[in-house]
Amino acid sequence: MKDINDALVLLLAGGIGSRLNILVGHRAKPAVPFGGLYRIIDFSLSNVMNAGLSKIGVLTQYKPLSLMRHIRNGQPWDFTGRTRGVEILPPRTGEKDSDWYKGTADAIRQNIDFIKANPSEQVVILSGDHIYQMDLNDMIACHRQKKAGITVGMMVVPMSEIHQFGAGIVDEENRIVDWEEKPKVARTNLASMGIYVFDTEYLLSLLARDRKEIDFGMHIIPKAIEERQVFAYPFYGYWRDVGTIQAYWDANMDIIRPDSGISPEEWGIRPNAESSRRTMDRAPARFAAGCTVQSSLISAGCVIEGTVINSVLSPGVVVKKGAIVRDSVIFEDTMIETDASLDLVVADKRVQVGKGAVVGFGEAEAKKITNKEFPTHLYSGITLLGKEARIPDGLKIGRNCIVQPNWGCTKVSLPEYLEHGAVFSAA
Numbered sequence: 001m002k003d004i005n006d007a008l009v010l011l012l013a014g015g016i017g018s019r020l021n022i023l024v025g026h027r028a029k030p031a032v033p034f035g036g037l038y039r040i041i042d043f044s045l046s047n048v049m050n051a052g053l054s055k056i057g058v059l060t061q062y063k064p065l066s067l068m069r070h071i072r073n074g075q076p077w078d079f080t081g082r083t084r085g086v087e088i089l090p091p092r093t094g095e096k097d098s099d100w101y102k103g104t105a106d107a108i109r110q111n112i113d114f115i116k117a118n119p120s121e122q123v124v125i126l127s128g129d130h131i132y133q134m135d136l137n138d139m140i141a142c143h144r145q146k147k148a149g150i151t152v153g154m155m156v157v158p159m160s161e162i163h164q165f166g167a168g169i170v171d172e173e174n175r176i177v178d179w180e181e182k183p184k185v186a187r188t189n190l191a192s193m194g195i196y197v198f199d200t201e202y203l204l205s206l207l208a209r210d211r212k213e214i215d216f217g218m219h220i221i222p223k224a225i226e227e228r229q230v231f232a233y234p235f236y237g238y239w240r241d242v243g244t245i246q247a248y249w250d251a252n253m254d255i256i257r258p259d260s261g262i263s264p265e266e267w268g269i270r271p272n273a274e275s276s277r278r279t280m281d282r283a284p285a286r287f288a289a290g291c292t293v294q295s296s297l298i299s300a301g302c303v304i305e306g307t308v309i310n311s312v313l314s315p316g317v318v319v320k321k322g323a324i325v326r327d328s329v330i331f332e333d334t335m336i337e338t339d340a341s342l343d344l345v346v347a348d349k350r351v352q353v354g355k356g357a358v359v360g361f362g363e364a365e366a367k368k369i370t371n372k373e374f375p376t377h378l379y380s381g382i383t384l385l386g387k388e389a390r391i392p393d394g395l396k397i398g399r400n401c402i403v404q405p406n407w408g409c410t411k412v413s414l415p416e417y418l419e420h421g422a423v424f425s426a427a
Helices: 018-024 041-050 065-071 104-109 112-117 136-145 159-164 200-207 216-227 245-256
Strands: 008-012 055-059 085-089 122-127 130-132 150-156 166-170 176-181 190-199 230-234 239-241 292-294 307-309 324-326 341-343 345-347 383-385
Touching (some): 008 041, 018 245, 018 383, 041 065, 065 085, 104 200, 104 216, 122 136, 122 200, 130 190, 136 230, 150 216, 159 190, 176 230, 190 230, 200 216, 216 230, 245 345
Parallel strands (some): 008 122, 055 085, 292 307, 324 341
Antiparallel strands (some): 122 190, 150 190
16 A cells, blocks of 8 residues: 555636636636735645645646645745646636546546546545635544545534535445435535545546536545445545635634634645745834724734724735724725724725725614625625725725725726725726
C-alpha cells in the first residue's frame, strides 16, 4: 500500500456562486476575499498543504482569471518542486456536451486524463468554497482501514438546514446504508460536506458508466451504496459553506467572536500575500489618537482615525476622523471619509464613501424590507457596495440595498436618499 501522501487531490472551484451577488460579478466564488487577508479557497488549499499532499488539480470554470492569478504556481502553499505541483483544469472545449462542467461528477469525468496521468490509490475531492480545517490524512487513513469504495465527510447540522445538503443514513459502524439528496422531509440531520475520498479504480469505473450521471450526491453516491462499502467520516469542528451573503457575513463575524471555533492562524491557513504587490508592501496598521476599535480585525496598511466596532477590515482601509464602521466587512483599499457611517455593510475593493454619507440606516423595521430584486440574497439588513463604487458626500443609503460596481463614477442625477431594498446601477 502506498503512503497516504500519494493521494491525488481534485479541488472543485468552478461554481458560479450567484447567491453572493455582486461579490462574484467579476471573480470566482472561491476567490472572494475573506477574513481580512485570505481568499475563500485558501482554506482548502491550506488543508491540502498541511496534510502533505503534493499533487492537486484545481477545476475552474466561472470567471477563473482572478482565481488563476491568486493560485499562480502554488508556491505559497508549497506546491512546487520535482514531485509537487498544482494544475489549473478548465472545462474542455471542442467536444459535444463537454463545453461546461454540468455537475460535480461531470467535472471530474472531464478530467479523467489528469487522474490517469497522476497514478494514485485514492482521489480526494474537495470544494473550494468552504471555511473549515480538517485533517485529510486521518480521513484517508479511515478510508483505507474500512476498505471503503467511497468515504464522505459528514457532520450534524440543524434539522431546519438539512434540506440544503445530501443526507446520509448510517449504521453503528458509520457505513452509509441510505442516502437522501436535499430532502424536504429528512430522516437524519447528518449532512454531506462535499468532501470525498474515492478509491481511484472505483471512481474511474463509476465515471465510465453513464455520462448522464453528472452529480455525486444526486447520482453517484446512491448507486455506490448499493454495490460497495460507502462510509461516513464524522467531522466535529467548524465548517461553513459561505455560499450566501448571510453565511459569508456570519463567517467573517465568527473570526472576531470569542469561542466561535474558527481560527485561521491556529489552523495554519496560508494566504497568498504575493498575489497583490500592495499587500506585500503594507506598513503596519496605524491607530490615530482618539480613535476607537472594539472587537474587530484590522489588517496591515489600515489607518484608523474614527471608530470601528465588530468589523473585519482588509489591508489598506482608511477610516477618517468621526467616521463609524459597525458590523461590517470592508475589502482592500476602501476609503471611508470624515463623519461617514457604515452599519451592516459588505464593501468590495476600492470603494469611496464620501463625507457624512450614511450606508445602512433604520433599525428593526427597515431590516425587514428585503431587497426588491434579490429577496433571498438580502433580507437581514446587510447592504452591498460594489467594487470601486463612489458614495457621494451626505448620501443616505438604506438597508438590504445593492450598489453596483463603479456606481457614482458616471454623471448621474443623485437623490439625497436611497430607499431600503433597492438596487442602484452605474448606468
